[in-house]
Each structure stands twice: as structure tokens, then as C-alpha cells.
Amino acid sequence: MDPISQETVEELLRGNSSPQALSPELAKVAHLMQIAQAPATSNELAGSHSAVEAFMAAGQYPISTGGKEKVLSKFLSAKAAIAAAAIALTGGAAVTGALVSSNRPASIPNVATVNPSTQGDSPLTNSGSTSTLATVVGENQGMVSGHSLFGLCTAYFATTKSSTGSSVPSSGSTAFTQLASVAAANYTATNTSSVAGFCTWVLKNYPPGTLSGHGKGSNASSAGSANASQGSSHSGGGATPQGGATISSSAPNMSVPPVSLPGHASGASSKHS
Amino acid sequence: MANIITTSGKTPTRVKESMGYESSEELIEAIVKAKAGDEHAVSLLYAAFNPGLLRFLKARIGSESEDIASEVWLAVARNIGTFQGDDRDFRAWIFATARRRSIDHLRRKAVRPRLSSVHDANDLSDISGFDSPSDQLEIDEAVAALIHGLNAKEAEIVLLRVVAGLSVEEVAQVVSKSAGSVRVIQHRAIKRLANNFRSKQ
Known part of the structure; x- marks a missing residue:
């Protein structure tokens, strides 16, 4: 030839x-x-x-x-929809080990972040049925670090001086706004305000030392990366979300409070063991 | 059998035209409008890029290609607001995202990429006997045959060149190799394909 x-x-x-x-x-x-x-x-x-x-x-x-x-x-596929239901029923924490905010945070301090789609030790990677949707959730909604939550809740109570305060202090603060969003999205259990109740639960169940991050810091999700290539001209296209922060699924006392996510029936909560 | 839809009405002689891609100007305009939330523009982009996207993903990961393609489009939707570039950049972005998604998918599944066709060499001759592609099955078989016997890198580069319609330089960026390396690999791939056909004659 x-x-x-x-x-x-x-x-x-x-x-x-x-x-x-x-x-x-x-x-x-x-x-x-x-x-x-x-x-x-x-x-x-x-x-x-x-x-x-x-x-x-x-x-x-x-x-x-x-x-x-x-x-x-x-x-999304039926498989992904099932994973979505699982995440919704558990407030996200049971499946992803993460607390999910309803809005994508602009500058949430990521103390412990992990990319669900690439992190090998993520529980998501062990299940093909959950990882697809979990990746979407991680990219789409952003997550607040457990460490950040603890600090924010501590600051919240320090500012309000009351465990039943209903207003979010420093409403202009991005961090407190995010805290309110996470609380509203994940906690509707009691008669107390969502933020106060949520923070009470956070401080009670996640004392310092029970939160374990993966230490990956800010990382770019491969899925959403427009800048997959070096020297790419579409510099903004790689607007990848920050990875989600996780709370170790092996942490003790990981009972999840009753949660109610937007768009899902109340009472559809479950415990995470 | 699925019917061929020629959105551009042009004779399918090149990737840009054959897969229903509109002109570069139309695509650039569609990208700008899609960033602003124009549904018609999004629809045009989908029609232009989804066929190639599906073929690329199907060759790499098989039956779950549609799931991954959906994820790619959602990622595009979330990030198009910050995208900057022309239609070539957009195409490279989509396929770079698809490539990474497929890699993630394969990693999660702990399987190797689909490298070989489900068809044996005899099928290749059969396919080459068709004068014109008329249905999805033929296209899928042709794409599979195109990477039959190639190694992972060769298959990936051939798919990005032929199905995705990327240039050597764009492929080099997507796979993080030099343009020279891409040329060497694609040359080796074509030579291997030709040898496969010759050995069956």
C-alpha cells in the first residue's frame, strides 16, 4: 500500500x-x-x-x-429522576452528605469542598444511579460548607442574642443571606424561625470536630468547564461552579432534621443513619 | 427507519453543513440570543450540535449517551451566560464538556471506553456498500466502524475530527496535546483503518 x-x-x-x-x-x-x-x-x-x-x-x-x-x-433520565427524589427526600444530606442552598452562592467560603463528579472518595462515586444527578445538584445549586455553617450560625446567635430571632442579621451580607437560603430550603420543622431553628440544630449536631472536609479547596467541575483546553479563547465559558462542601457521612449524630425542599410535599423526610 | 432531516437544505459534503449546522454567522447570532434566553436560538443550537454530540457520546459510552448529552446541555445552559467566543469556540466548548463528562462517567463505571465496534470486519464492508445514509442505525454503525480497531487516543481524536468537526488545533486544545501530536495520532489512525480494510479484501 x-x-x-x-x-x-x-x-x-x-x-x-x-x-x-x-x-x-x-x-x-x-x-x-x-x-x-x-x-x-x-x-x-x-x-x-x-x-x-x-x-x-x-x-x-x-x-x-x-x-x-x-x-x-x-x-433528565428516569434514573436521574430517582436520584433526584432520593436527594430531595433526604434534604440532600443523606445522599450527598451536603447541605444544599437554594441559590448558587457567589462567595461562600469553601472550607471543605469536594467535586461530586470527580472525587474518588465521595459516596456518590460508589453509585452510578446517584452520581449523575448529584453532579447536577453540585453544579447547579452550590453548597455551603459545614464549617461555614457552624461559624455563620455562631455569628448569627451572637448577633441576634436570641435563639428565636426571626430576622437575619446584616441582611446585606452575602454570607447571612446564604445562611437564610439554606435554612429556608432545608428546615421547616418547628415553630421557630427557619434560621434560628436550623442554626440550633447545626450547633447541636455539628460541634467543631465532627465536620470533615476533603480538603480539596475550590475545584472546577469538569462537566461544566468551558476551558477544557489550555489557551482557550472562551475565557468565560468555563464558569464552573465551586465544588460542594460536604459533611462527612461518617460523622456521629448525623440525624437530619425534618426537611422540606421546595416543590416537594412536607413530611417527606427521612433519617440518615 | 428514521428520516434524514436536512435543516440547511444543503448537500451533506462537509461536517459543518451535513449535520444541519447553520452558517457561522447564524450560529454566532444564535449564541448571543441564547445567552439572553431566546428559546428559538437555543433550539437552533440544539439542532446544530446535538446530533454530533450524540454520535460522539454513543461511540464512547454507548447506551447512556443521551443521559450524558442531557447533562452537557444543562451545563451549557448554566454557563452560557459567561461564555465568550464564536461558533467554533462554542463547538469546542460543547465537545470538551462532553469529553470530560464521558470520562467522568466511565470513571464512575470503572470501565474502559468503547473502542471497538460491535460489528466485525465483515460489517464494515457492508456499510461501505451503502450509497447514502438513510437512518440512525447506519450512522451509528458507521461511527462505530470508524473507530474499530483503534486505540483510545486514536479513536477519540478521530471522533473529535470527524463527528465533532473540530480542527487539529481545536482537538489539540481539547485533549491537551500539541497540534503536532494530534496530526501524528490521526495519521496513525487512518493508516490503521486503511490496513484493516485492506486485510479484509
Whole structure:
């Protein structure tokens, strides 16, 4: 067989080569490439509508139909939906070992962060059925570190001087705003305010020393990275979320308080042993 | 059998046209509008890139390709607001994300990438006998045959060049290699494919 020149290879890969000018073997390769580059099939575009809806929902754009949770769950696979339900039922903590905020934090101090999609010792990596959705949760919502929560709650009570205070101190503070968001999203158990009740529970159940971080610091999720390549020109495209902070699943007294996540029936809580 | 949809109405001679990609200007405009939340623009981007994305992922991870593709689009949705670049950058971004997603997926599953086709060499000849691709099965078989017998790196680069439509330089960035290394690997891959066909003649 004649040696294949670099030019021939490049022409082949670009789809510019003429079959008549190629050896029979390369003509077959060229033909395969042509088929591989065939126009889109209806099957490949079948999910367009739900994909667009999910895109709008995930991208924080207003969507014309349905709630965001409904749209996203439609778009994700049934397997991922099951994982989502598991996370929702446990407030996220039982499955991910993490406390999930309802808003993506802009500058939450990540004392202990871990990337669910890549961290080998994450419990998520042991289960293919949960890791997919968990990765989405980690990217989509951000997480507040357990250490940060302890500090924020301590500061909260120091500021309010009351365990039943209902207002969040320093409402202009991003950290306290995040604390309120996490509390609202994860704690609706008692008659006390969500922040006070949540912080009481945090201080009671997570004294210093029971929180274990993975020590990974801020890390970029591979999934959302636009800057997968060095020197990429789309510098902003890699707006990857900070990894989630985790509370060690092996920490003692890890009973999760009754939780109620938006969009899910109250009372759908469970204990994490 | 699935029907071919030619969104551009052009003869499928190159990746850019054959997979329903609109012109570069249209795609750039769609990217800008998608960043602002224009559903029609998102739909256009989906139609332009999802076919290649699915083919790339299917060749790498098989049946769960649609799940990973969904995750890729969600990641794009979350981060497109900060994306900067043209349609080429956007394409490279999508496939870089897909590549990393598939790597994560394979790592979680603790399996090696799908490298060999489910078809034997005889199938390759059969496929090459078709004059025009008319359904999804043929396309899937062709993509699988295209990486049949290649090692992981060769298969990845061939897929990124042919299915994703990336240039040598873009592939080099995605796989973190030099352009020269990519050229060497793709040359070796094509040579290996040609040898496979020759040995079956």
C-alpha cells in the first residue's frame, strides 16, 4: 500500500477528499466518514422541545410552561429522576452528605469542598444511579460548607442574642443571606424561625470536630468547564461552579432534621443513619 | 427507519453543513440570543450540535449517551451566560464538556471506553456498500466502524475530527496535546483503518 501523506489524511478528515483520488481502502474510510457526518436524524432531534425547556430552566431564564423542577426532571433520565427524589427526600444530606442552598452562592467560603463528579472518595462515586444527578445538584445549586455553617450560625446567635430571632442579621451580607437560603430550603420543622431553628440544630449536631472536609479547596467541575483546553479563547465559558462542601457521612449524630425542599410535599423526610 | 432531516437544505459534503449546522454567522447570532434566553436560538443550537454530540457520546459510552448529552446541555445552559467566543469556540466548548463528562462517567463505571465496534470486519464492508445514509442505525454503525480497531487516543481524536468537526488545533486544545501530536495520532489512525480494510479484501 502506498504511504498515506499528511495532506491526504487531512483532506479525508475534513471531508474534502474525492473518492476517485483515493486508494480503495481509503475510499472506504472516506465513505464511513461521510456517513458519520450525515444530516441529523429525527431521532437525534427528538428531544429538542424538552431540551430547550430544560435549558431555559437550568439557565435561570423564564420558561413558558411548567415548573423548573418538572422540566428538568423530564429532561433528565428516569434514573436521574430517582436520584433526584432520593436527594430531595433526604434534604440532600443523606445522599450527598451536603447541605444544599437554594441559590448558587457567589462567595461562600469553601472550607471543605469536594467535586461530586470527580472525587474518588465521595459516596456518590460508589453509585452510578446517584452520581449523575448529584453532579447536577453540585453544579447547579452550590453548597455551603459545614464549617461555614457552624461559624455563620455562631455569628448569627451572637448577633441576634436570641435563639428565636426571626430576622437575619446584616441582611446585606452575602454570607447571612446564604445562611437564610439554606435554612429556608432545608428546615421547616418547628415553630421557630427557619434560621434560628436550623442554626440550633447545626450547633447541636455539628460541634467543631465532627465536620470533615476533603480538603480539596475550590475545584472546577469538569462537566461544566468551558476551558477544557489550555489557551482557550472562551475565557468565560468555563464558569464552573465551586465544588460542594460536604459533611462527612461518617460523622456521629448525623440525624437530619425534618426537611422540606421546595416543590416537594412536607413530611417527606427521612433519617440518615 | 428514521428520516434524514436536512435543516440547511444543503448537500451533506462537509461536517459543518451535513449535520444541519447553520452558517457561522447564524450560529454566532444564535449564541448571543441564547445567552439572553431566546428559546428559538437555543433550539437552533440544539439542532446544530446535538446530533454530533450524540454520535460522539454513543461511540464512547454507548447506551447512556443521551443521559450524558442531557447533562452537557444543562451545563451549557448554566454557563452560557459567561461564555465568550464564536461558533467554533462554542463547538469546542460543547465537545470538551462532553469529553470530560464521558470520562467522568466511565470513571464512575470503572470501565474502559468503547473502542471497538460491535460489528466485525465483515460489517464494515457492508456499510461501505451503502450509497447514502438513510437512518440512525447506519450512522451509528458507521461511527462505530470508524473507530474499530483503534486505540483510545486514536479513536477519540478521530471522533473529535470527524463527528465533532473540530480542527487539529481545536482537538489539540481539547485533549491537551500539541497540534503536532494530534496530526501524528490521526495519521496513525487512518493508516490503521486503511490496513484493516485492506486485510479484509
